[in-house]
Amino acid sequence: MTVGLEHFLILSAILFSIGLYGALAKRNAVVILMSIEIMLNAVNIAMVAFSRYGHLITGQVFAIFIMVVAAAEAAVGLAIIIAIYRSRETVDVEKFDLMKW
Amino acid sequence: MEIAFWILAVISVASALAVVFLRNIFRAALFLVLCFFTIAGIYVVLHADFLAAAQVLIYVGAIAVLIIFAIMLTRETPRGSPSGRFRLIAFLVGATFLVAMILVVTGTDWQVITEAPTEPTTSPLAQALFSREEGFVLPFEIAAALLLAAVIGAIALVREK
16 A cells, blocks of 8 residues: 555644643643644644645645744743743642632 | 655654653653654655755754753653543543544545655745745744744743842
């Protein structure tokens, strides 16, 4: 069986589901951010696969924009985690209740 | 190409599972780096050479270092990365999504173009980004502003008061 578009899309779906599980189930905020990075990478794989098999370069342009947003998100997210760690001495998301009412 | 795809796919899925299931956060971060590397290899299999280089530079070079710095600054390593109360619900959500996606992907009749891929992709990418008629010049400028805002925001957040 030759490798085609479906294989890349299923690989992308598997990685996205793993990232989704990690982002929902984990308690350490840094691990949640790592899971979100896995999800963004999975979407990028689908974009590039469509760009390759649809013979349209726009998918790769979108992948570049996703990378930019991922970099910005990682920088701000980790800064927020470090700021919360300074005041609360923990990165456990179940103890982050400062925006609860 | 077939063998390369299967090897890379197995390693990337295994390292992603390791990121989610390992107790040691630092090892999880190192497996995340391995996952990023294999995804760069998958871009090479897909003939996206510029994106493969960008993946290694941005993810392996910048984001992975950022994450490892965050792990070291928060000193949570002895506590590990336990799962929360909703792990069963999260597993069900992930499994449902995966089954639905696989059903959709295998059930769709994809119209695939079997032309030879464009290579190298750097110059077509630049033309697609900056062409005057249907380019992405405005999103490109917005992305630059977003990066500037993110850098300033990150500095403002972590600055000692």
